Amino acid sequence: MKPKLSLTQVLRRAAPLLGIVSFGLALWLLQRSLSGHRYQELVAAARLPASSLALSMAMTIAGYVVLMGYDVLAFRFIGRPLAWRSMATASFVSNALGNNLGNILVTGAAVRYWIYSSIGLSALQTTRVVAFCSLGFWLGILFLSATVFAADPLNSAASAVQVIGATTSMLSAGSALLLTGYLTLVALRRRPRLGAWRFELPTLALTGGQISVAAIDLCLMAAALFVLLPQGTGLGYVEFLAVFLLALLAGVVSQVPGGLGVFETVMMSLLAPRVRLPDLAAALLAFRAVYYVLPLFVGVALLALRSASDLSGWMKQRSRALAVLSPHILAAATFVCGAVLLFSGALPAAEGRLQWLDGLLALPLIEGSHFIASLVGVVLLPLARGLQRRLEAAWGLAAVLLAVGALLSLTKGGDIEEALILGVALAALLPLRGQFYRRSSLFAEPLGRGWVVSVGMVLAAAAWLSRFAHAHADLADDTWWTFALHAEAARSARATVGALAIGGLVALHRLIIAPRGTARPASAQDLERAQAIVEHAVWTYANLVFRGDKSLLFSEAGDAFVMYARQGRSWIAMGDPVGPDASVRELAWRLRELADRHDGWCAFFEVRPERRALYASLGLSLTPLGKEARVKLSTFCIDQPAHKGLRHARAKLARRGFEFELLPREAVPQALPALSKVSEAWLAGKATREKGFSNASFDAPYLTHFPVAVVRRGAEIVAFANVWLGAGKQEMSIDLMRHSPKAPNGAMDFLFSELMLWGRAQGYAWFNLGVAPLYGVASDDSSATLWRHAAQLLARHGEHFYNFTGLQRYKAKFQPEWTMLYLASPAGLALPQVLLDVAALTAGGVLGIVAKGQSAERFSPALCREGS
Numbered sequence: 122m123k124p125k126l127s128l129t130q131v132l133r134r135a136a137p138l139l140g141i142v143s144f145g146l147a148l149w150l151l152q153r154s155l156s157g158h159r160y161q162e163l164v165a166a167a168r169l170p171a172s173s174l175a176l177s178m179a180m181t182i183a184g185y186v187v188l189m190g191y192d193v194l195a196f197r198f199i200g201r202p203l204a205w206r207s208m209a210t211a212s213f214v215s216n217a218l219g220n221n222l223g224n225i226l227v228t229g230a231a232v233r234y235w236i237y238s239s240i241g242l243s244a245l246q247t248t249r250v251v252a253f254c255s256l257g258f259w260l261g262i263l264f265l266s267a268t269v270f271a272a273d274p275l276n277s278a279a280s281a282v283q284v285i286g287a288t289t290s291m292l293s294a295g296s297a298l299l300l301t302g303y304l305t306l307v308a309l310r311r312r313p314r315l316g317a318w319r320f321e322l323p324t325l326a327l328t329g330g331q332i333s334v335a336a337i338d339l340c341l342m343a344a345a346l347f348v349l350l351p352q353g354t355g356l357g358y359v360e361f362l363a364v365f366l367l368a369l370l371a372g373v374v375s376q377v378p379g380g381l382g383v384f385e386t387v388m389m390s391l392l393a394p395r396v397r398l399p400d401l402a403a404a405l406l407a408f409r410a411v412y413y414v415l416p417l418f419v420g421v422a423l424l425a426l427r428s429a430s431d432l433s434g435w436m437k438q439r440s441r442a443l444a445v446l447s448p449h450i451l452a453a454a455t456f457v458c459g460a461v462l463l464f465s466g467a468l469p470a471a472e473g474r475l476q477w478l479d480g481l482l483a484l485p486l487i488e489g490s491h492f493i494a495s496l497v498g499v500v501l502l503p504l505a506r507g508l509q510r511r512l513e514a515a516w517g518l519a520a521v522l523l524a525v526g527a528l529l530s531l532t533k534g535g536d537i538e539e540a541l542i543l544g545v546a547l548a549a550l551l552p553l554r555g556q557f558y559r560r561s562s563l564f565a566e567p568l569g570r571g572w573v574v575s576v577g578m579v580l581a582a583a584a585w586l587s588r589f590a591h592a593h594a595d596l597a598d599d600t601w602w603t604f605a606l607h608a609e610a611a612r613s614a615r616a617t618v619g620a621l622a623i624g625g626l627v628a629l630h631r632l633i634i635a636p637r638g639t640a641r642p643a644s645a646q647d648l649e650r651a652q653a654i655v656e657h658a659v660w661t662y663a664n665l666v667f668r669g670d671k672s673l674l675f676s677e678a679g680d681a682f683v684m685y686a687r688q689g690r691s692w693i694a695m696g697d698p699v700g701p702d703a704s705v706r707e708l709a710w711r712l713r714e715l716a717d718r719h720d721g722w723c724a725f726f727e728v729r730p731e732r733r734a735l736y737a738s739l740g741l742s743l744t745p746l747g748k749e750a751r752v753k754l755s756t757f758c759i760d761q762p763a764h765k766g767l768r769h770a771r772a773k774l775a776r777r778g779f780e781f782e783l784l785p786r787e788a789v790p791q792a793l794p795a796l797s798k799v800s801e802a803w804l805a806g807k808a809t810r811e812k813g814f815s816n817a818s819f820d821a822p823y824l825t826h827f828p829v830a831v832v833r834r835g836a837e838i839v840a841f842a843n844v845w846l847g848a849g850k851q852e853m854s855i856d857l858m859r860h861s862p863k864a865p866n867g868a869m870d871f872l873f874s875e876l877m878l879w880g881r882a883q884g885y886a887w888f889n890l891g892v893a894p895l896y897g898v899a900s901d902d903s904s905a906t907l908w909r910h911a912a913q914l915l916a917r918h919g920e921h922f923y924n925f926t927g928l929q930r931y932k933a934k935f936q937p938e939w940t941m942l943y944l945a946s947p948a949g950l951a952l953p954q955v956l957l958d959v960a961a962l963t964a965g966g967v968l969g970i971v972a973k974g975q976s977a978e979r980f981s982p983a984l985c986r987e988g989s
Contacts, residue, residue: 147382154393163402187337198323262335267297268293349407367387417453452505455550456502458501460583462526465494467495494529496619501523516550558706584617664826671686675708677707690722697729722946726815727892727944729940741947745941747892773867795838797821800859829843855876877935893939
């Protein structure tokens with residue numbers, strides 16, 4: 122029986138369906154509105170004055186500059202300074218991408234999250250910046266709705282608008298009420314509480330700044346379209362702004378990327394009585410190009426400039442956000458290029474260019490170029506998803522198709538502008554080969570509902586354009602296959618049908634691909650494959666794979682693996698993937714995609730800060746968990762004054778006849794009965810049970826993989842720990858450590874000291890003592906404020922359940938070097954649930970989280986020193 126879907130899951134799955142319905146309705150309404158007009162009328166109206174286009178571009182530039190104010194105010198809100206160049210880049214790129222691909226594919230909020238996570242902001246800081254910017258937009262909408270609609274500007278318009286105008290007074294009153302309520306809340310209570318959660322709101326000054334930025338931005342955006350309308354319509358700016366706000370809201374609510382089609386439909390429906398439809402359609406098309414597409418390709422051009430090391434060394438140092446977002450920028454550009462090829466193939470060639478081509482090229486070449494260009498366009502659409510996912514094959518194929526598409530644009534209709542657009546995207550793509558490092562197959566992953574819907578919308582729009590542009594052509598059976606220079610209706614129909622066929626096949630194939638990988642425990646064959654990889658692993662936590670309680674994903678080359686488990690919605694990897702860097706990146710992406718397919722959260726437990734960039738590219742933020750203690754064995758000396766206590770314990774146990782011995786792997790099976798007795802006595806004395814995931818448990822097959830250090834007196838073993846030995850003698854550590862009630866005080870000090878001395882003699886560089894949970898988290902500036910406070914509370918009041926302070930002090934007496942380890946996970950409201958899921962995994966179940974008498978080592982990085 123399938124589990125019931127939550128409201129959030131239902132809404133997430135319903136969004137693409139809403140987009141389909143909205144887009145379909147928009148096309149139907151557009152068809153009705155334009156049914157009495159010919160395509161040639163729109164072409165004639167599209168010859169807009171250069172002065173109008175220049176003024177619209179000026180308004181667009183001003184609007185994007187004003188949008189920087191969101192980020193400036195947001196960073197004042199979180200109290201963290203940031204260079205204005207970084208904020209400018211983040212603002213420009215996030216708005217350019219969000220405007221073109223918003224709602225389904227990628228939003229400006231997601232782009233800001235990727236950028237600011239990559240430059241070191243904590244999960245909560247990034248979430249607060251994103252929430253601040255998103256809230257500002259809606260505050261601006263409320264402010265303008267309350268003021269603009271209060272003047273009732275639509276009441277004097279034609280009848281089609283009067284129906285809407287009759288309801289705007291209610292919209293004005295409702296907006297004013299909501300805005301007043303929010304401002305009152307800000308003024309009276311800066312930190313309101315919602316259940317157990319307390320939220321920090323901006324000051325009244327910052328809130329006023331949000332409203333001002335949003336209002337000015339929306340007014341400039343509307344002005345960028347208003348100046349493109351023909352003069353003499355008698356339409357005032359305030360009246361136009363009211364219509365613009367309604368159309369913009371309809372586009373946002375529709376869940377159509379960029380509001381494409383929906384925004385235009387509402388504008389036409391409300392303004393048609395005042396503005397000729399051909400003129401209005403031309404203005405809307407120009408506005409879409411100036412305000413949406415042009416900024417996107419400015420970002421692509423900046424990316425290309427940044428890649429030219431000999432021209433832009435200064436830019437490389439100041440535009441890290443461009444590098445972080447290059448796959449997303451190029452994916453958006455490639456998607457737009459595919460749409461441009463499809464739309465161009467559906468429309469007649471520009472006037473006079475076919476005659477010019479006729480003197481240079483044969484008709485079969487023109488016909489073939491037109492058909493193949495549309496097929497290239499439809500393939501570029503899903504290929505953009507591969508670029509977003511950093512696939513190496515997607516980079517190569519996109520480079521070829523963009524080059525071919527640019528050439529075909531010239532040979533099918535002399536479309537120089539179209540070839541220039543594809544050329545700019547190609548110029549930005551070619552130097553960035555290193556950003557596309559994943560070697561996964563293009564056909565190995567589902568496309569995803571959002572992308573399938575978006576591709577379908579573009580194909581539907583192309584089909585609609587073809588029908589509208591050639592509405593008066595006769596496509597009878599005997600003319601369908603007509604090949605002639607001016608038989609553009611037949612040419613467009615063939616290209617559109619071919620594109621629809623290819624698009625349908627691609628979408629069907631990608632949707633029916635079965636998800637690879639599940640959360641099943643590793644098999645004996647899996648563990649055998651992992652053995653060779655672990656033997657070359659420097660970090661000893663890789664040995665946890667032999668527990669056999671985690672699932673495994675292997676790289677295509679078989680030289681790396683990631684071990685993970687599923688708890689609730691969380692798909693949690695134990696540590697960084699194990700293996701070479703290239704394979705590590707691929708496996709991290711594969712686990713992320715596996716979690717996405719199952720509507721889950723991807724997380725990596727106890728990872729190192731060196732891989733921050735990788736996890737940022739996955740959309741994950743780092744939350745500090747505690748510091749790992751590693752002893753540098755070359756400087757470890759038992760005779761140092763700081764190790765006086767270790768010296769005394771060692772000497773005391775030696776006098777009483779206790780000995781240290783390191784049992785080789787071959788001798789462990791024979792010693793298992795004695796080790797089992799020690800383990801059972803330890804569990805009984807602690808009134809606890811075995812743990813899981815990052816914690817070891819007594820398992821005979823598992824222990825036979827390693828040498829075991831023991832403390833014995835005569836033939837009786839009183840304490841033991843299995844030993845992990847890393848490749849290249851870079852690191853050694855212990856895992857399962859237990860002692861019997863007969864073990865004297867200082868037995869663990871004795872065991873640790875002897876192991877470290879043995880490791881130093883063998884030439885090992887480090888001895889890993891594991892993590893002191895929550896140590897250093899409260900003072901870590903990069904961590905979220907809420908998490909720092911939670912860590913303080915846990916450390917202060919959690920000693921009843923976990924010996925946090927004692928564990929840190931115990932490890933500190935070995936004078937280790939401390940390194941923070943992190944949880945890489947989604948930020949925001951997902952983080953608390955992921956933390957609970959991790960705790961449940963390591964505790965051996967949900968009940969184990971709160972069971973008294975447990976060791977704090979459940980948060981350790983696979984070194985389960987339960988006896989300490």
